[in-house]
Amino acid sequence: MPPVTDQAAQAAHTDPDAPATLVPALTSLLDGRWAALRADLRAQMGGEPYQDPIGLTVEAHRARVLDQLQALTATDRPGLGFDKAHGGGGDIGGSVVSFEMLGFGDLSLMVKAGVQWGLFGGAVQLLGTAPHHERYLRRIKDLDLLGCFAMTEHGHGSDVQHLRTTATYDPDAGEFVVHTPDRDAMKEYIGNAARDGRMAVVFAQLVTRGDSRGVHAFMVPIRDDAGTAAAGVTIEDCGPKAGLNGVDNGRLGFDHVRIPRDALLDRFGDVAPDGTYTSPIESDARRFFTMLGTLIRGRVSVGGSAGSATKRALALAVRYGELRRQFTKPDGEEVVVLDYLGHQRKLLPALATTYALHFAQDELVAALHDTGADAPEEEQRRLESRAAGMKVANTWHATRTIQAAREACGGAGYLAENLLPGLKADTDVFTTFEGDNTVLLQLVAKGLLTDYKDSFQNLSPLATARIVAERVLGAVAERTAARKVLDRLTEGDDREALFDRDWQVKLFEDREQHVLESVADRLRKAGDNPFGVFNAAQDHVLRAGRVHTDRLVLEAFVRAIDRCPDPGAKALLERVCDLYALANIEADRAWFLEHGRLSAGRSKAVIAAVNTLCAELRPHARTLVDAFGIPRQYLAAPMLDGSAS
Amino acid sequence: MPPVTDQAAQAAHTDPDAPATLVPALTSLLDGRWAALRADLRAQMGGEPYQDPIGLTVEAHRARVLDQLQALTATDRPGLGFDKAHGGGGDIGGSVVSFEMLGFGDLSLMVKAGVQWGLFGGAVQLLGTAPHHERYLRRIKDLDLLGCFAMTEHGHGSDVQHLRTTATYDPDAGEFVVHTPDRDAMKEYIGNAARDGRMAVVFAQLVTRGDSRGVHAFMVPIRDDAGTAAAGVTIEDCGPKAGLNGVDNGRLGFDHVRIPRDALLDRFGDVAPDGTYTSPIESDARRFFTMLGTLIRGRVSVGGSAGSATKRALALAVRYGELRRQFTKPDGEEVVVLDYLGHQRKLLPALATTYALHFAQDELVAALHDTGADAPEEEQRRLESRAAGMKVANTWHATRTIQAAREACGGAGYLAENLLPGLKADTDVFTTFEGDNTVLLQLVAKGLLTDYKDSFQNLSPLATARIVAERVLGAVAERTAARKVLDRLTEGDDREALFDRDWQVKLFEDREQHVLESVADRLRKAGDNPFGVFNAAQDHVLRAGRVHTDRLVLEAFVRAIDRCPDPGAKALLERVCDLYALANIEADRAWFLEHGRLSAGRSKAVIAAVNTLCAELRPHARTLVDAFGIPRQYLAAPMLDGSAS
Known part of the structure; x- marks a missing residue:
């Protein structure tokens, strides 16, 4: 390794002697087990026009994202994670990878897709049983039925075990009565709620025969086909957010809303017509955490998408750092800013960490894919823990790195047209949603x-x-x-x-x-x-x-x-x-x-x-970001005009 | 000092026994030398309705901020920093403090005011001479003349000594010819340029008799009263930004634009009718840095405003931290999140640093106020260095702390209505503008x-x-x-x-x-x-x-x-x-x-x-944020409803 001073004195630019095989070799390693799927998605994405949602109103952005979601139904992607029996691909890992690839684009689309197919559809698949699958999964996949995942409440986000919405069984009517006791128990920040959702998977304390049996999930209609709120359902709009304004987050309240007994997603607990409660898992707490545990795909997908946004930010900042010159050397030459140690320190350790996290995420996705629903509880628990740790590492890394990339691009990085502001604003909530x-x-x-x-x-x-x-x-x-x-x-x-x-x-x-x-x-x-x-x-x-x-x-x-x-x-x-x-x-x-x-x-x-x-x-900085294989139109920032790309 | 465990076990809430004099005593110390002015401004601001610019289009936001700027002209504030001879207050420190107080509100207004009165007006006052003062200062103060500070170019931001716009003296016509040689030399990110500015102080290489004498400032008309671009002037809109969208940043280009000889702001260098250049400072470089040195008020004001935004974010997050409960203790009581050590660590060291920076900023403002234009060069240079260091410390602290405050408020902190998204987006550029x-x-x-x-x-x-x-x-x-x-x-x-x-x-x-x-x-x-x-x-x-x-x-x-x-x-x-x-x-x-x-x-x-x-x-967290004396309507976040305030 040459001493720093010699190297720095050479003001080394991108290595012109790097073999042409280097980028493909790196991409191939990064692409890993789902390389074929990634290549397919890259080709699809590369063939579509793409533009970041700049200067749109909230309403226009929401409409555009819904259109884009609709367009996705023409591809295999929505169904990847569903069972083959219901028209799905049965490819859990591929489904997560597909969300990760969506993360190169407008993150509102990634989140909206995640809400619809990952959370809403995932809850039906993983917490429901055959009749639910039969009734809903195909409609969810095809967007005939748009839905919400209504877990978080105003007063309880992290501590979901203590949610306060109730679903009380009425044996005379054979119905559950879903109720929001007070404002603090309203469902909060619920994606698809403010505008597009027709049903919601509502998490509520199941009460039958006077006993509370802990949190369960229920299918509750919230709007009719014309978009009018269902009787007893209050819907509020969360309004503009820091980012992700293509997703219509809202609040849901229920005033003694009646749903049939079979609206209970009953894989882990059921109520007989007479109100008798049965469950394969004795402890209310353990049952609830088992239910939660089945839903970790969302968490894994968020980590992966955070990684994609980070890669995009680094690709933008590294390219800009190779174009932008500032201050002259004693010999009069203006220095490319990426040649400054201070600039390298802002970007290159973050780039190395991005590689490290990518490979670890890749292993996590494979583990998720390979861990069957019947795996021992200890294995499930370890997977959950690993998913949690990787979600944390990926999302905090994204927040820090995208901020550094913005600063590394100076004033240009503050203009919406140069894409970093959107990346920053959209990923910010990743550190506190899907688990703080x-x-x-x-x-x-x-x-x-x-x-x-x-x-x-x-x-x-x-x-x-x-x-x-x-x-x-x-x-x-x-x-x-x-x-x-x-x-x-x-x-x-x-x-x-x-x-x-x-x-x-x-x-x-x-x-x-x-x-x-x-x-x-x-x-x-x-x-x-x-x-x-x-x-x-x-x-x-x-x-x-x-x-x-x-x-x-x-x-x-x-x-x-x-x-x-x-x-x-x-x-x-x-x-x-x-x-x-x-x-x-x-x-x-x-x-x-x-x-x-x-x-x-x-x-x-x-x-x-x-x-x-x-x-x-x-x-090698340019080689390393090129190897991420981000389709070119996702890097179309005017600050890079003149860049050989 | 009690051991941590006892204290934590008490889950100490805000001290009910704190004397009522504590907050006023702290506020008085924080208010310092300009306490009377701060009290006046606080009373003015407290008496006005206030709402953060949420969900506005860029155009609506720009229009609103211009209206608010206009409203400020009915107060003494715009003139505080100008000489008494031209209707000003002759109170430099007070002027900076007034920008700092503006920083509690919409930061677009603070920046727009800073561009108009601090940078544009400041350049006329500090780089011009009596005829310029006579001609422009009162009009600038009263908003009869809106203007720009056109220093940064697309290709040169930090390295302003190497700006490439030229102003070449033509002795036959007695005029300067202002010219942008290529796109890289266009003026970039210029506030007031895209919509409202009528003139610009343009920084350009002065060329006379074939010699370049370094960067000087020139008064150049860019639009007529109807808003049409002046002949030879190209104006572009920078479009949406991450934040500060009430400020109309734009790009300016000049195609051989002719201005009279006396458009040169000639305090530090003049050109005689025959083209002879004279200056009280021999060296081109030293002269330029002396000129720049006179303009540090803007940098000091940015640091102060960053401090105000940080205080506001902490006041919001501390209040929320005292309301929000999550997870139960073994005795069943739900814990207020600010009682968690992890939460305290996010906010309290940042709060302590905010106090420290406030007192240091206060000393800097006093030093700026007391350092006359005739102070020895070494003293000026030390002041500049101190202003630079404090701008860095204040603005990076703001970025970090507002981010931490946002995360400490979870999903609520991501909703625009809870104000943290705006604070984050607006202050972000502070770390790279007015000096990276x-x-x-x-x-x-x-x-x-x-x-x-x-x-x-x-x-x-x-x-x-x-x-x-x-x-x-x-x-x-x-x-x-x-x-x-x-x-x-x-x-x-x-x-x-x-x-x-x-x-x-x-x-x-x-x-x-x-x-x-x-x-x-x-x-x-x-x-x-x-x-x-x-x-x-x-x-x-x-x-x-x-x-x-x-x-x-x-x-x-x-x-x-x-x-x-x-x-x-x-x-x-x-x-x-x-x-x-x-x-x-x-x-x-x-x-x-x-x-x-x-x-x-x-x-x-x-x-x-x-x-x-x-x-x-x-x-004492609540006491410490209350002592900032932020007018109540600047903390009107729905997430705090139910807070005793």
Whole structure:
């Protein structure tokens, strides 16, 4: 690796000697298991005209997105995730990939499609039984029936177990009575509600024979064919939002609305004509979380779409960074802004992280696809946790990176015509919808801590004592900065060592293990003040969720490189992976220093290594964004006019 | 200070025992030197109806903002910054404070007012001479003449010295010929250009007798009274932007447009009828930077307005955080979200930083007000550097904090009616306009490094040797983590020590000094590759600008506390200042660890102290945001309905 100063002095532009096979080789690896589908979708999308929704009124935007949704029904895409028995493709992974590809375009369309086919259709398929499938799935797929997924309430978003809408069974009429007790219990932010939806899957506390059996899902008509609100249903419009204005979010209230008994989506719980409740799952809470667990496709799709928007922002900013010149060198030449280290630091570590997250997302999609409905509960739970962690990582990364891309394009990045404002505004809500990121991280951490507790409970007293003793030894090792596994590489600032992949992976693993152990220790002391102790440790708990996901992401990147057949692409990805790993370590180096995992000299060397990698990858930035294979018309920003593309 | 767990267990809400005098006492201290003006403006603003521009088309928003601008002319505010001789108030500080107060409302109005009176009017006043003042100032103040500040070009924003528009003197006609050589030289993002402006102050390379004398400012008519573009002037509309859509930004091109000789704003350079150029400043570059230096009011005003928008976002999010409940404690009570440590960490350190920046901004405004046009060049240069640093700190803090506030309000924060989307979208460009933050930080650092170089040059060889020797000793001290000034407090994790204000201040000072020394050392090795060496150190240079500003900010906070006459307010502010200082140290603790300024134990204690301070300040959060004195109708978000306000 050449020293930074030489490289920077060359003001390296895009490598003119890169082989023509490099971009296709990278794209092929990125495309992965659903490469054929991606190629199909790319061809479809590339053959259509495309324009971002700029300067449209809310109403015009909503109308346009509905038209686009309608146009999609002419393709196979809406049905990919549905059972073949009902005209679907039976391809869950392909369905998620298809949402991810939609994420290159107007995100309102992606979200509207997600509401209609993913959430509304998904709930019918996964929570309903054969009669529901028969009655609804084809109509949902074909847009004969537009619908809503009415879970969130004004007063309860993250804490869905405590929703307050009720569905009370009336055995005399053989009907459920759906009711909103007060304004706080109105369904809130519901997509398709303000304008287009005709039915809603309403989540409500099921009450029968005077007993509440927890939250269940019900098919409730909300409008007639002419669009008039159904009797007893109140519909409000959420009005303009920061972004995603092509989606008609609204509020729904129910005043003793009667629906037939078979409107209950009854896969996990049923009510007989006489009001007897039955369920394959005894515990109300466990049943509800099982129901929720079936609905993780939406969460996975949001993470994937966030990734697509991030890629688009980076593709725009990298291209602009290669065109835009500002300030002259002593020799009088104006410098291309991407040649500045400060500019590289804004974009290139984010680009490396985007690659890392892509490969991890890809593995998640495959796992989702391969985990059957009959998989053991523990496997389902792990998948949910992984989906939560990846949704958090993808969406916060999107918010940060699109912001950095906007700033990297200066005033041009603020003009709607240059597309970054739309990307920013649309993706912003991703961090708090489909599960608030903070709440999801807690979910990830709690899952890990439960695993931890289980492994304790399964051990004999002797084995437990041994583990405790090892931990004490570990703490000693930590204080002397000589923890065995990292020993040979902790000291000194030998730069070569930083690029040792085993060391990087071990550092990530060790961090995760230590954070988990120490947070488990803190929580074990909860005693009679569990909320206080948990709350005082909340930042620590959230950190556990984050570093766990970081480790999964790095491992996925390593596996992707391992399976790369093209030597040139492989060599390049090795450097990109170094940048991901070292930028992650750099951002967290305070922790590594505090816990004796990095010496001060080594820590400074990490900063220098990130700078070196930025300079080294600078000539490949364009190659790396081109490999995302974003159809050209999605990058049609006037600020790039004159760009060779 | 009570231990965190007890406090958290109490789930402390707003302190019911806070004395009624606390909010007024804090407001009085925050209002500072221009308290009377602020009270006047608050009363004016509080007495007017106010509504954020939600769901307006670009054209409707522009029309509304022009009306509001017109309404302002009935007040004293537009004239505050102009000389008394021309109907102004002669109150520069008051003028900046008045922009800051406008920042509580629609930021399009603040920016449009800033363009008209601050930039356009300011350029006439500061770069023109008596005839220009006589001819234009009153008309500009009264909106008889709407105008633009046409500096930025498509190809040159940050690097304004290399603008390419020309103004060539024709002695035969006694006129300048203003010309845009190509599209890259078109004036870009110019406020008031797309719709309302009639004239523009155009910055162009002055050419006379075949010599270019650098950038000067010229009064150029761009439209007639009917709004038709003047002959030879091309006007384009920049179209919709991410935000600030009430401001009509446009592009201007000039095709050999002739203007009279006296259209040159000639305070710093003049052309005689025969084409002879004269200037009180010999060097073209120095003259240009002197001209630019006079225009820092705009930069100071942007920083102040960013602060106002940040305060508004925090006031909204803190109120919502006290209303919104989610998840139950073991005893069944639903927890107010601001009682969660994770939520406090999103908002409270940002609130403390907002206080710190407010006091530093206040000092900057006073310095701007007190620095006469005849102040020594060095004093002017220091003021510019300080204005640059504060603009950077205020605007990046605004972007981060408003984002955090949006996320802290979840789905509600994404609805336009709850005001956060507008705040986010409008302030976003603040980080890259009126000087790109990265470029400005470099300016700050270069100023400091120049000081450094000067102090070297003024020393005898012996004194220089002594300094070098001290630095070597310093480096040794650093390695052993025993640097004298911090010695007694570096080791151990005694929490009390962290709250020692002297230690905090010394830590900030020492960090600044060390970063500057080490970056100076790196740059001194530039040799024959100055660009390469500078570029490789760019992150280090930017850091120098940041930590310098951090030190100024902390010192301003300390001085503000010192002058607080109210014991209760003073005691509260001591804790807020602790939180600012320790959260800053926490965020940068990797550096302190790497440089032996913090031991690992002490570093961990900093994290714990930030948590403790969050818990301790939680009951005072509402008091702290109420003290900003934001007129009630600027916080009229439906998500707060039911809030006692």
